[in-house]
Amino acid sequence: MAPSIVEQPNAAQDLGLAERAVLDQDEVESGLQNRTEGIIQAPLIQNILSQLDGVFPFDEAVIEALPKDVTFTSVESFGTSAWTVTGRVTAQRTDGSIQRFFLKVAYGEHGRLMLGGEHVSSKMIYSVMPDFIPTPYGYGRYKVQSPDTYFYLSQFIDMDVTTAPDPEDLMGKLAELHKNSQSPTGKFGFPVTTYDGNIPHHVTWESKWVDFFRNLFLHACSLDAEVNEPWPELELAVRQMGDAVIPQLLGNLRQSGSDEPVKPCLIHGDLWEGNRGIDMETGESVVYDASSYFAHNEMEFGNWRSELNTFFRSKTYMAHYLRRFPAAEPVEEFDDRNRLYSIKVAINYSAMRPGSIRRKTAYNNMCYLIHKYAPIEGVEQYDPRSDPFVTGAHFQVYSSSD
Incomplete structure (x- = not known):
């Protein structure tokens, strides 16, 4: 050791x-x-x-x-x-x-x-x-x-990076990290800029999660627009997400069983199946390639419904986590929040890899949330056939199929 x-x-x-x-x-x-x-x-x-x-x-x-x-x-x-x-x-x-x-x-x-x-x-x-x-x-x-x-x-840790981690071990550690971490300012954000690939997270401190996430989301979308072809329907959807959907979904978040707002938790920030392993000496889960900020703890799992993951899509992992760190209120909107957080991850990837199909994935999920929470004319209907969380579609990171 x-x-x-x-x-x-x-x-x-x-x-x-x-x-x-x-x-x-x-x-x-x-x-x-x-x-x-x-x-x-x-x-x-x-x-x-x-x-x-x-x-x-x-x-x-x-x-x-x-x-x-x-x-x-x-x-x-x-x-x-x-x-x-x-x-x-x-x-x-x-x-x-x-x-x-x-x-x-x-x-x-x-x-x-x-x-x-x-x-x-x-x-x-x-x-x-x-x-x-x-x-x-x-x-x-x-x-x-x-x-x-x-x-x-x-x-240097000798790791097994191919075997699925034990859900109780991994999710127990994540819950402990989220619960025990304390923001140095009491706010959401981070003291330095962190990166996902060549894409910077917008991590300026904010007192309210809804404000922090909106800035994070719109920043990623602006970078995506810089490097990809113009898409008027997507631009309309992004505006509606920022103006109406995000405030509705995140504006009244509360800790489980409480009227207190959600607390800033330290998250890994880029946790997908390629950034974790099993320590060959101890048999315990280890994470690496951190790109952290203090966030709503559920933000950690925005990547898990994406095309890059297989076993993380299993309900078993989230069930183990939620037993240790229950979903925020309103509980019934947990999956919609997860979909929202996944959009930021997908659009971030699209900015990193111009032409990626994940741009379409992000737009499709925006359509779902817009029609559910703040319908407007000009955005398409959600298509479950284009949702990898529904179809099980998967590709290797940086593959020719993305």
């Missing part, structure tokens, strides 16, 4: 000096607000890898981020990623035993913000649930001057 690190990363100022130098909160927030936010283009990792000619990009900055009781011995490529170069670092402890670390490397402004957001997300999850995420060790900039290169270093 990795040595325990005692950190309380509850806000951006808790970053170390080296981390703060590359992830300044004011810079991140102002950058997000000053573009609607045009998507920061990430260098194509395939092009980067071809230029490296099989040599893993490594730098002394990573060695300095290692725990003080280990000595670096080697690094090798490990795994695949759409936005980063990933590797495994091997080091030797003072007693002669071996310790391994997982390393992500990314480039340019996108790499700086993306890996910085993951680092803060992981530290926050770790502070609440240290056995639920690989131990975060460091984040920073390579010393090499060009190209601008950034890294995130964490514990």
Whole structure:
């Protein structure tokens, strides 16, 4: 097991000096607000890898981020990623035993913000649930001057990423994370911008969940509109969602059995089947690739009805979770809220992958909610044949069929 690190990363100022130098909160927030936010283009990792000619990009900055009781011995490529170069670092402890670390490397402004957001997300999850995420060790900039290169270093865990997780274990841990986390401001949001791929979440602090989610949703839709073909019916649907549907569905949310509003909970933020595994040593569920913010806890499951998942669509998982963290009031609107949250995830993916069929999935679900809660002329009827949650349609992430 990795040595325990005692950190309380509850806000951006808790970053170390080296981390703060590359992830300044004011810079991140102002950058997000000053573009609607045009998507920061990430260098194509395939092009980067071809230029490296099989040599893993490594730098002394990573060695300095290692725990003080280990000595670096080697690094090798490990795994695949759409936005980063990933590797495994091997080091030797003072007693002669071996310790391994997982390393992500990314480039340019996108790499700086993306890996910085993951680092803060992981530290926050770790502070609440240290056995639920690989131990975060460091984040920073390579010393090499060009190209601008950034890294995130964490514990290496040998995982089974193909077997479905035990529902009681995974959902119990998620419920505990959501229940025990505390927003540092008491609001919904996050101290730094987090990313889903090359798409930034809009995470400016808001007192009310309905306001935060509306901003999050409309921001994702604006990025989608920047990179995809004009679609007047979708644009109409987006306006109606923001003006009428979201306020109706989220404006009066309350904790289960209470008149109190829902509390901000720390969520993973990008939890689908590809971002979790089973620790081969302990047999317990582990999550990674966090892209967090403080949200209504049910937001965690917006991705679960999508084309990217299979076993997460099973009612068993949600049943286990709801026994530990009951659905918000009104309970009867739980599935509609889940559909709403899934739209944000789908439109986010569409902005990341122009031409994706998930844009149609998002629009179809908007049509369902509009006709149910705030009907207007000009949007189509919901078609269950285009709903992957109904049909069971599935594709691999970044496949040619998406």
